[in-house]
Amino acid sequence: xxxxxxxxxxxxxxxxxxxxxxxxxxxxxxxxxxxxxxxxxxxxxxxxxxxxxxxxxxxxxxxxxxxxxxxxxxxxxxxxxxxxxxxxxxxxxxxxxxxxxxxxxxxxxxxxxxxxxxxxxxxxxxxxxxx
Amino acid sequence: xxxxxxxxxxxxxxxxxxxxxxxxxxxxxxxxxxxxxxxxxxxxxxxxxxxxxxxxxxxxxxxxxxxxxxxxxxxxxxxxxxxxxxxxxxxxxxxxxxxxxxxxxxxxxxxxxxxxxxxxxxxxxxxxxxxxxxxxxxxxxxxxxxxxxxxxxxxxxxxxxxxxxxxxxxxxxxxxxxxxxxxxxxxxxxxxxxxxxxxxxxxxxxxxxxxxxxxxxxxxxxxxxxxxxxxxxxxxxxxxxxxxxxxxxxxxxxxxxxxxxxxxxxxxxxxxxxxxxxxxxxxxx
Numbered sequence: 001x002x003x004x005x006x007x008x009x010x011x012x013x014x015x016x017x018x019x020x021x022x023x024x025x026x027x028x029x030x031x032x033x034x035x036x037x038x039x040x041x042x043x044x045x046x047x048x049x050x051x052x053x054x055x056x057x058x059x060x061x062x063x064x065x066x067x068x069x070x071x072x073x074x075x076x077x078x079x080x081x082x083x084x085x086x087x088x089x090x091x092x093x094x095x096x097x098x099x100x101x102x103x104x105x106x107x108x109x110x111x112x113x114x115x116x117x118x119x120x121x122x123x124x125x126x127x128x129x130x131x
Numbered sequence: 132x133x134x135x136x137x138x139x140x141x142x143x144x145x146x147x148x149x150x151x152x153x154x155x156x157x158x159x160x161x162x163x164x165x166x167x168x169x170x171x172x173x174x175x176x177x178x179x180x181x182x183x184x185x186x187x188x189x190x191x192x193x194x195x196x197x198x199x200x201x202x203x204x205x206x207x208x209x210x211x212x213x214x215x216x217x218x219x220x221x222x223x224x225x226x227x228x229x230x231x232x233x234x235x236x237x238x239x240x241x242x243x244x245x246x247x248x249x250x251x252x253x254x255x256x257x258x259x260x261x262x263x264x265x266x267x268x269x270x271x272x273x274x275x276x277x278x279x280x281x282x283x284x285x286x287x288x289x290x291x292x293x294x295x296x297x298x299x300x301x302x303x304x305x306x307x308x309x310x311x312x313x314x315x316x317x318x319x320x321x322x323x324x325x326x327x328x329x330x331x332x333x334x335x336x337x338x339x340x341x342x343x344x345x346x347x348x349x350x351x352x353x354x355x356x357x358x359x360x361x362x363x364x365x366x367x368x369x370x371x372x373x374x375x376x377x378x379x380x381x382x383x384x385x386x387x388x389x390x391x392x393x394x395x396x397x398x399x400x401x402x403x404x405x406x407x408x409x410x411x412x413x414x415x416x
Contacts, residue, residue, distance in 0.1 A: 063356070
């Protein structure tokens, strides 16, 4: 009984840091998306859009490498996509953080479970599916 | 596909999606339905955007809503990180399976499945939730994986035990597959898994399911990015709109009852679902 109560109290500091991490992640990624959006709209606002058919071969910034490359030329859409990437990595950062907190609690079973989840997510990065 | 926005300029498209995504985020957080299930009909039915792009934009809105509301929830200290992590093994692996399935089946079928899930979510939204939680520690697996926990109430710290771990894990596998296939959070299915099967108290299941939704969506989002389904031109207004809408919704939710809104919204969602099922079946999509 007393062990579980202690476990809850110990988790509390961790949860406060987690909350901050999530808020900062969402705020920063939104700011980056807005910045990229403004740069893009400034030069392309009158351009016509067409999304009626899916054209994967025309996709730009569809990998981390392309996004980072586009950032160097200050491309508006690359900056938007970088913001999106930051947003995707926010919950992943939460996993990494949780693994560390389990490590500090010496709960090795959950260090392993968390690492497994992380490995599955990272594996998805290398999954090459034909379009 | 009807080309409603043929020749529409980038600026007009951005503004329309921005307003739509704001409403999606607002209604999604007020009704608990999430952003994804609204973004997809908005883009696909409303603006004639191809379902592949709609799904890519939706998965981003799912992460935005999840992380935004999780930041508000975790401060209360009731997310069970162990339950979340344990079940994420099922949801992340199956999300990737879902994305792979999406690559091999016709877009029309994806639209029909989406319509069916939308109908199911509308029913789940209106159903009265019953808390089945108790503290009878009967599950061997729950003890082994240290899933039982406690949460603060007005009468002090309350203990709870987790039940039927295998059933819950299997349900999460279904939820994850649909999340990857359709680009949604699968909140309604996660609730069944946690509340009804595993008998986790609401206060814990709501926040823990939200934690899982973000992580699961991150796994499928990376695959969708590589498949070229996340277009920055659509993602830009969707991200900004959903985050601002969901943040406002979370603030309103604290002081307002949403029962009537849920009924009205369920009717709207039902029509959208039927329209999507019809489009998918008649090959119009």
